[in-house]
Amino acid sequence: MTNENNIFLIGFMGAGKSTIARAFSELHGMEIVEMDQLISEKNGLSVSDIFARYGEEYFRNEETELLRSLQGKTNRIVSCGGGVAMRPVNVEEMRKSGPVVLLQAKPETILERVRDDHGRPLLENRKTVASIAELLEARNPAYLRAADIQIDTDGKSAEQIAAEILQAVESL
Ligand code: S3P
Numbered sequence: 001m002t003n004e005n006n007i008f009l010i011g012f013m014g015a016g017k018s019t020i021a022r023a024f025s026e027l028h029g030m031e032i033v034e035m036d037q038l039i040s041e042k043n044g045l046s047v048s049d050i051f052a053r054y055g056e057e058y059f060r061n062e063e064t065e066l067l068r069s070l071q072g073k074t075n076r077i078v079s080c081g082g083g084v085a086m087r088p089v090n091v092e093e094m095r096k097s098g099p100v101v102l103l104q105a106k107p108e109t110i111l112e113r114v115r116d117d118h119g120r121p122l123l124e125n126r127k128t129v130a131s132i133a134e135l136l137e138a139r140n141p142a143y144l145r146a147a148d149i150q151i152d153t154d155g156k157s158a159e160q161i162a163a164e165i166l167q168a169v170e171s172l
Helices: 019-027 035-043 045-055 054-070 090-097 107-114 127-148 158-169
Strands: 007-010 031-034 076-079 100-104 151-153
Touching: 007 019, 007 045, 007 107, 019 076, 019 158, 031 035, 031 090, 035 045, 035 076, 054 090, 090 100, 090 127, 100 127, 100 158, 107 127, 151 158
Parallel strands: 007 076, 007 100, 031 076, 100 151
Antiparallel strands: none
């Protein structure tokens, strides 16, 4: 692993991708790419408003386009939206430019982290452990297929997780 590479953080909503990207960037001087934020800024709308106005497919295409635009860029820590790893073409794009790190958390932890947030259209009206567990289970095979590295985040600090990621990435 050299700073020629990017690192992609994938995982379910509330798994800590944005928080860990920030910690990692501070510790290791990599530039953050916050996918949701960039897509939101480009469209001048929140993620929820993009879903409501243009539909999910449009948002998914924006994600793929943004990933493609990262080819040729280096030293980025990319905080992916929770649905990015669902499209095989996205996984291909990520693998071309760096390791893919899956952040995992229990449904209870996820619920705690997303409870008061209303910016995630797929979780509105689904904020129960059972509902989150169901969606997580449906997505898990794709997350696991995409991942070069898996990290459990429950009960760990951002710094601890960032250190684990660095160690795992360096030993790839
Ligand atoms: C989504 C996750 C969200 C955002 C959108 C869809 C998903 O990102 O991209 O609401 O399908 O899991 P976060 O994982 O950063 O919350």
